[in-house]
Amino acid sequence: MRFSSLSGVSALTLAALTAPASCKPADSTYDYIVVGGGPAGLITAERLSEANKKVLLLERGHGPTVATGSNHTLSWDSSLTPIDVPGLSSAVGGLDLWNEYMCDDTAALAACVLGGGVTVNYMVFVHPPARDFDDKWPKGWKWNDVAPAADRLYARNQGTLVPSKNNERYDQGLYNTLSGFFDNLGWKSVDMIKQPNEKHEVYSWPSWNVKNALRAGPVRTYLPLAQKRNNFTLRMGSKVIRVVRSGSRATGVEVETAAGKKEIVKLSKNGRVVLSAGALTTPRLLFNSGIGPKKQILTAKKTGVTLPAERNWINLPVGENLMDHPIFTFTVKTDGAWGMLDTDSVLNGTDTKNIDLYEQKSSGVLTQGRHRMIFFSSNKGSDGVTRYFQGSCAAGGDGIASIKVYMTHGLTSTGVLGMTEEGKTVIEKSPYLQTDGDVEAAKAFVQDMVEKITDSSSGFVLQKETNTTAIIKAVTSGNHYAGTTKMGTDDGRKGGSSVVDTNAKIYGMDNLFVSDAGIHPDLPTGNIQTIVMVAAEAAVAKILAC
Template identity: 50%
Template sequence: MRASLTRALAASAVFCGATATCTKSRAADSSIANATYDYIVVGGGPSGIIAATRLAQSSSKSVLLLSRGQGPTVDTGAVGTVDFNNTLTPIDVPGLSTAVTSYNVGDQPLFNAYLCTDVDAFASCVFGGGATINYMVFPHPPERDFDDKWPVGWKWEDVSAAADRVWDLNPGTMLPSMDGKRYDQGMFETVSKFLDAQGWSEVDQVAEPNNKTNVYSHPNWDIGVSGGLPKRVGPLRTYLPLAEELDNFSYRLNSTVRRVIRNGGQVTGVEVETESGVETVSLAAGGKVVLAAGPWGTPRILFNSGIGPVDQIQTVAEGTTGIPVPPKEDWIDLPVGQAIKDHPIFSIYVQTADDWTSFNTSTVVEGTNVNDVELYTEQGSGVLTQGYHRMIFWTSNVASDKITRYYQGSVSPQGQGLFLIKAYLTHGATSSGKMGIQANGTVGFTQMPYLQSQGDQEGARMFVDEMLESVSSYGWELTKGTTNASSILSAYSQGDHYIGTANIGTDPKTSVVDTDVKVWGTDNLYIVDSSIHADLPTGNTQAITMVVAEAAVDKIIAADSAPQLQKRQH
């Protein structure tokens, strides 16, 4: 039975000021269009919320955060709640993370309502970004994720203070149930015995983030107590409330930034599209625009603004969107979209003879599971406090190119004695691809980034071969078509952990932003989201994306306080 929800917010722009009260007042919209702002932050995902919060805290300068998406929580204006609690929307309840397709927002599934329709890949267009709809896997990055390929000024010793600030507000948890118990642990017990037999070790992944070879752990989830209950958190719940206390901060939902408006290298504002039309929001003198629209949205804005490869800008100029690009002499030729990376996923289904099964979320959606619902709503405990996966593991190998590659396995129960390993090729992968824009404004891959290098192909096969041999030798059955390495590797899926579309570096020929996260060739345009990341992380990208945003906003704040001596480069 599909639960029905009312559309959370109308498609018209919604303004939210320091009181966090959202209205659809055209007067409020007009006040934004007629005002100027010291900082305009574009993108309401984790990076944008973190950047806007820290900028607002750093001074009395005005900060406007623009989000393309609608609010997914009651606090951000959503009115569609779960049947058993009128203060909770489906995305709030950790145990319902796999059940969001069972709910509607208006006339479409909630999950679809929160996804971008103009990206030929998975991308979220909801306030809170990917952290609003993902499975909340939240591994803290090991030091090597920065030390191996990030430029000087971005090594672990440089960003560790930023990481500490993230963990202070948003550490995640391995034990979300308020009674201190873990629930539904049959699969963990089964798989841990198997891994122990292979010589692996159980670790506390938060206490030992650098230990990523032949280890397994209970998941660290992006969950925290909010309003007295364990909920999905992320910056929407951990950072945004801090910004909402400040008079110099405001945000607006359902507002799509099409392009930055610039005069040469000087950005003067942004062009915003709402259901009511297109308007311009202007910067105050000395102001800055900070892009945080994600690894697909940020490149699109750059292309539309005359920044990127010439052929991509030309596509916009000749396209059907009607977006005016700058004069050709003002185009800034940068390698936007030329170094996209992602984690490929290899799925392995394993059938055991053990007596456990997967949690049936449909019983909650349909209202028949009274016990688990009451345990959650009355005591903040039970299986509904937990995410989807029951175990995360890591290992590594070295292919003939002598590069160490890391693999993460996210393990979940699927049925009676059946579990799924979703194994990611992560840090150390050498493949990359390209993305671009179509005439209608849709963005997508122009060259896939998965298993392009011989080393990645070799390393991935080594990992899968070893895992299959270990499973078979243990007496378990490989099933659902995942019985040999060739079929598993050829059926890889996208990890949806995209990075590098506006990569950081020290040379405008090979990077899009400098080490102060300023776009080459501009005076006051910055990027703070995962598009600037220099390398794939060892685990899911949620935590490292937040760390990078914290470190990046430091650079922007420092630029405001430093003498402006450096001339524009490019």
């Protein structure tokens, strides 16, 4: 495996000192160029290399682990970074590396680091229920079709409810308090890994994306397998600008390095490009390649990008099915006894008790993520649609539960992702609460929760936003974006809503594919990372077979 990387500091310094070079071809050619080293891109690239294809994986960011080149190590263990330690996941957003890892040209929060969002998220790992595929995914992508792909993922990256090696759970005060509350409401306890289809009035210990006491994900569970093969090359610090086209064929990609150098990386004679840059970035790559609504391509033209001749533009609804999970926040004061983990004392090495348990026995609270409980429920609206809700519960202070409720599967609102003349993606229409059905369902669920929490028998007090109107008004983004390159059988060139066909191939192109969350025609019932990985496993199998 060939490995090319620049550290964050040296790359930025070099970029400042080196003037942009003219675009020139690179020497090597590849059977597959995969754009984007997030979860979908890593899975796609590894499976392609496993199939004996010559693969180049291009990632604009850098590695988050020591093995992938990071020097952001912990003071008490030079083999680990804060990203590695599950218990530090809540602290990552306050560290200097956060700004280094975040994209600066996307419409909303997105991670430009190897591993993508899986590198920096809270690690909640929700196995998708069958309905997540059965309801709106096209023929060939129903649960029975993709279940083998899920099995392939789980064989490497299962998730766990008990990440501590000694099989103990730590800091269970919040769970004990809230489980009693939900038991009194008649809800039931489930194992969210073993019972993925149970999603109404249920709660569970969190399923975390943790393996061997470390943050898991494709950087740890797929990339090392690809790195053992000579047919796999990873290039970090490489920002793809566009797909180079000759009519309906992709011939390569234009890349800008951290040093400002531009080059064309070419495909082999029968090569293919797979875009896996994420639902907020893949659309820009398509606009820059003459694929998408004419309005967006004309905006791309103003950025100075080299476009194909207008006769070769492909009019597809790229960006026009933007979806996300809206979040409604409940801050609940209880009589429970718990506090928040002092991550500063872990980072500076003074919390020797928890550090020693983690270092010496791969056990303790540092093996766990931020949350202490996940719950699910649903309601059926007057439009006949059942909408699902996920509650992610974490400590918000002494005896305080911070509950983030996501409206998930079944919501009907969509937005539009576009592009500015500066080359950044922008949300032109919000995807949140755009339909009467979604508004009705959100109000009904939030009102029901408010009534249950504030009932005198609960012993709870609602803080901050304390009524339904205020909670709905304070809606925030789930950062689980999908749908911007929607998959389906209704060809978008002919008035349909789909950008890719059921082989994940762009309509109107011979050898250009997408494998990231943009192809999802529906939102999942829980956090999106797991279904992104499942769908990528299924997509790469389709790509290899077609």
